[in-house]
Every structure is written in structure tokens, then in C-alpha cells.
Amino acid sequence: MIRIVILGTGNVAKHLFDAFIAQNTIEIVQVYGRNRRALDKFKARIDVTSDFSKIKEADVYIMAISDDAIVDVSKKLPLQKGLVVHTSGSIPMTSLSNNTRRGVFYPLQTFSANRKVVFKEVPMCIEAENRVDYDLLHELASNISNAVIQIDSDQRKSLHLAAVFANNFSNHMYLKAQEVCEQNSIPFDILRPLIKETAAKIQDLPPLDAQTGPAKRNNLGTIEKHLAQLENENEKKIYSLLSKSIQNTYGKKL
């Protein structure tokens, strides 16, 4: 039985809570949160506190809090023992206070309040300072995920950057597509199957092979027509830069 305390009450904290509470090999001892109202959703099922001095003993303390708060909270934790981990993609392990044992427990996924995540498929990127702590995190992560991976702080920094392209920027492309639809009285729903298939393809194919479209084919006529259709300067710039980048990728020297 691994005993854990979860620090934080946001999306990541809530999703980790839901994943761990379903395991009978893990005991969630307590949830800590600064915001008492946010603790309400946990307190029917588990001990909660907003007071650092009342944090209970556990094997692992999981900080699922905002990046900006990690360094400060890790310094304030009045712990004698236990392993303290954060869940951030972009903060080095060594940013945590060295008053305690430390590590990283980073779930590589996008979490929203009202969407259930299949945790078994979420890559859990873990890091620790020594073998014993690594094994503990590996056991903890294996309880909820089939994809536990050792990723050091440098790699994690790059992985987080890659995730910005794969997730944040893709989603922004969906928004731009929606805006083009709305400006022309086309329901955005019509694009949803295309978006689903675009991502489904990547589960089997490398992105280089999955690319289609006018920029890939270097179809200059269509590219020019599309640029003329876009009214907004920002959208023109995005269309132009990404088309050039694709043309360049497929051997057209610009």
C-alpha cells in the first residue's frame, strides 16, 4: 500500500484523485488546498486541509499546482520524510526544495474539468534522485497507467515544448477553422469527423507521411486563392507561414 497526499484542487489534482481512489493498492491520505471552496469536491470522500501544519504523513506528496507556486510550496512543506513530486512539464526537479526527497510525476495529457480521461493510456513521465525513489514512483504510476516512462528534466522540458505544438497549436488551428466556418455560415460540426481522422491517422502513420493539402502539393493557385479569401491579417500570416513551412518540408526550396 502506497500512501499519498495530493496538494492542489485543479484539473490535474482532480483527475489524479479520481484515478488513485479507484485503486485498492493506493491510499489517498489527504488532499491539501489553499482554496477551501475547491476542497469541497473532495471532503465527502477524504480528509482535507488548508493548513500546511496539518498535512499528514505519507509516502509520496504529489503537488498538482500551478507552475508558479511549485518552488514556494515545496519550501513551505513542513515534512520530516516522504517523497515530494511535482506534476509539471516545464519545471526542473531541482527547483524543488532539497529539504525533502524529490521527484517528478508528470502525466502527459490535456485535462479538462468535465472530461473523463482514460488514465491507463496516459504516459506517466517520472524522475527521481535515486533508484529507491524511482522504483516507488514507478510502482505508484503503474497503478494507474500502462505507459510509465523515465524522462529526465532536460527531456521533459523538450517534451513540454513538443506538446505545445501537438496540443496547444493544433487546437488553435481548430479555432481558426471554426472562425472561417462561422464567417461563411457553415456549421463547425461538419469539420469534426475530419479533425478526428487527422489525429487518428497519426496513431499509425508518421506525420511526414500523413500530410496532404495544397502546400504539400505545392499548388500555388489554391494557396493564393485561400490567402485572398482570408480577411484577417493574423490569419493570412498564419496561413502563409505554415504553407511555406510545409512546402519547405516537401522539398520546395523557397
Add this chain to the structure above:
Amino acid sequence: MIRIVILGTGNVAKHLFDAFIAQNTIEIVQVYGRNRRALDKFKARIDVTSDFSKIKEADVYIMAISDDAIVDVSKKLPLQKGLVVHTSGSIPMTSLSNNTRRGVFYPLQTFSANRKVVFKEVPMCIEAENRVDYDLLHELASNISNAVIQIDSDQRKSLHLAAVFANNFSNHMYLKAQEVCEQNSIPFDILRPLIKETAAKIQDLPPLDAQTGPAKRNNLGTIEKHLAQLENENEKKIYSLLSKSIQNTYGKKL
């Protein structure tokens, strides 16, 4: 029974062929293709020809050929009757020769050679010059898809542009993510569940609500660190432009 001739032997032609051949209310009379070798994959199951003068009689002629060839082929077709449609997102219906009845039969999906497509979910965007031809195309499309939509040439032009953002540019973001991974010895596989979930979210949520990440949170420190990590000028430009566009979307005036 609707009788059709498919003109073309590429991905769209092959996927349409597979979808129609499975229907017992549709008869594929013939496949026409300029390239005899490409016709081989059809000829065991259906009559094929490379000779315009040997094209058989049918109710609908579906041109699944490259955009550049549509106007020319439509002029050369030696037809007395039948409805001629193309399958392109970006070519107006009126580009087809007015020697014949004409229309558009545009499946809004990304087709690859070795990937099966669930046609029932593919939006079929149809257009015709009159009610009788529209009804014929609607019946034809309803045989293979549950999502048949009337889209005129202007809307289709915009829809095609929106699809470039939703599909082509998203896929390019996956490629950039893969490059960041490879430069840092991280297997790209680790990002696949994130890509899948990014698109899955959009099946329920509007893109505006699904957005996450440093640009959405206006986290300037992380944005600067990411820009410093990117070595390639093109990637820096893409990161910077898309981050600004996201910041702008969420109320940060730049």
C-alpha cells in the same frame, strides 16, 4: 438502382469505389483511368477503360481526379446524358463543361492509400443545378454516408480553406512536435495519446473552451524559455506567431 461511372484511380476514387461496391442499390458500371497500371486494382471486379470514347452510359459520372484536370476532362467527356460531378473542395461547379448536367460530390475527409475510412461518418457536401439532380445526388450520397449536406460553391471554397487549418496545419504541428522529440531523443510515440485526446475533446467542446497551455495562460516566462529552446528560425517564427495569436484570442492585447 443508381448506375455510376467513377473517373480516376487515386485515393478518393479508390475509397469511393470501396464504399459504393458494398451497396446493392448502386451499380458501378465502369472505372475510367488514364493510367492503365492504376486500373489494375479495379479490373478484376469491374469493367475499366482508358479510352474516353468507350465510356459507358450511367446516371452519374463521378470525377475523382486532380483539381488541375477537372475542367479539361469535363470538356472531353463525350456524353449524351447523365449527371457529371467532381469531388473537389476548391473548384466551382460552374467550372464543369455545360455540355452536360453538372454537380459536386465532395467528401470532406482526408484519404490515405492504406487507411480504411468509415464512410458513414464522412460529411458528403453536394451541389447541383436543379432539384431533380440534387435529389439524385442526395440519394447517391445517402447510400454511403449519414451526413449529407447541401453546400454551394462559395461555401465549399470556405470549407476547403477551413479544412486546411483543421487538417493540413494540425498535421504540420504534429510534425514539428515530432522534430522536437527527435532532436532530444524522445520517442514520438509518447505524444500520440495527447494528439488523440486533443482531437477527441473537440468532438464535444468548442475549440475556444478546449485551449490550454502557456500562451492561453499568458505565461511569458515559459514562452520565452520555449523560444530559446528552439534552434530553427522557422520553428521560432511559428511558435511566436501562434502564441501571439492565442494570447490575442484570450484577451491579451499585443
